[in-house]
Amino acid sequence: MHTSYFRECDLSRWSAEDFDPRMLHLSLAPHWALRSFLVDLREYLLQSNSIRVIGFKETVLFGKLDWLKVFIPSLKILFLQRDPRAIVSSVLRSNLLSFWNYVHLVPPLFKAMHPDYVSRSRSVDEATRAAEIAAMSVVVRCEMARGAIQKFDHMELHLGALMRRPREQLEQIIEFLGVESDDGPLSFLRKRQLASRGGPYSSFRLPDDVERAWERHLTADQIRAIEDVLQCGLAD
C-alpha cells in the first residue's frame, strides 16, 4: 500500500459505517497526504477497462474489507490462497515477522476467535513459536476474508491450481475481470516456471519449489505447531 499506516493498524476492523465521505475514516483525519494518496489510488484503479485492468496486491486490508467496499464499490477481489504451510515458510524466510508486528497483533485476535486453543509451542524454541504465530495470521486473515468477501464481486483462486493448470485458471480470471483475452499472462507464467533463481521475492520458481519448499525449510516442530493452529482455525 506504499504507506506504513495500514501495517500499523493491520487486523483492526473498519466497518462500512466507519466510512466518512470527507475523511474516509476518522482515524485518517490527521493524515491529509494519505487521504489524498488513497483518493488518487481509487481514481487510478477506476481507469480499468476491457483492455487493461489495474489492480494492487494487498495483505493488510483483511480487517477493512467492509470499509473498502464503501470506499471503492466496484472493486473486484481476486482472493489468492496457498497452502498455509508454504505461506508460513515464506513469511519466516522473509525475516519480516517483526516488521509486520505479528507477535503483538496476531495472537490476541486469534485467541479471541478461538478461545479454546491451547498452544503447545510457548515453551518450545523461538522458531517454532514464530511458525505458530505466522499460522495464526493465516487463519485470522482467512476468517476475516470469509466474512466480508461475499459483498464483493470476487473470485477465489489457489496458487497450486494456477501453477498446475495455468491456461484454465487464467481463462477464468480473464472472464472474471471482463477483459479481452491475451497470451501475455500465460507466457509470463510459463517462463517463470522454467527455473528457480533470483532473490527472496523472485517469481522465477520451479512449480515444485513453490509448492514443496516448505517441506525443506520447516522443522518437524514447526509443522506440528502450524497444524495445531490450522486444525483449530480452518477446520471450524
Place this chain on the structure above:
Amino acid sequence: MWTCGLSREVERYLDDAVRFSSRQGRSIRVAHTLVTCATAAAVLNELGVPAELEAAYRYVNVYNPACPLVFNKLQQRWTCELALAQHPVWGINWAGAVLICQHMGGRVPFESEWECFASNDQPSRIYPWGDAPPTPVLANFGEYFGGTSRVCNFPPSDLGLYDLAGNLCEWCNDFYRPAGGQRSSFERVVKGGAWSKDERHLKVAASRGKWERLGTTTIGFRPVWDD
C-alpha cells in the same frame, strides 16, 4: 550548466555526461549511468529534503523495508549503505526523479529522446548493444542477479552509456499510452527493463507505464541536459 553549490559527488556525475546529437540536429547531454544511491542522497541533502514523515511519501518510498535510501535522524541527512552507494537508486517516484534531475540542471528524458540515444539513433536496432539476444553478460535482467548491480558493471553502449537495458527501468517525462488505449494521466512511461523483468522489456522500443506516485523496486532514472 549550473553547478554552484553541488557536491563533488554530483559534479563528477555531471562531468561524465555524454554528448549526443540526433540526426534531427538536436543536441543533449545524457548521464552515463543511472543516478546512484550516493548521488541521489547527495542531491536530497543539498536540497534539504526532510525525512518522509507523512503516511504517504512525497518522493522516497521509505515504507519499503529494503529502500536503499534512509534518513538518518541524528545527522538529519539522507544516507545509503556503503555497499549500495554505486548501485542505481530505486524507490524514488516520478516527482522525486524530476526534483533530483532539476537540481542537477537537467530533466528526465522524453520517450522518443530515450529511444534515440539508447539506439544511438538507429531506429532498427533492437537492443542498445545491437540485435544479439540478451544474456546475463550483457545486462542485469530476468532475476539472474536477484537485485540491482553496481552501475558500470555491464558493457556500455557504443555511446558510452551504461545500463540502458536492465538493472533498473528509467522514468521518462511522457504520460503512458497503452496499446489500443488512451493516454493515461496517472502513469508515466518507463523504459529499459530491470533486474527482475523479462528480456522483452530490454528492447529499445519496449515501454510500460507506472503510476507516477509510486517509488518501486524496479525503477530508477537518468537525467539529460539541454545543450
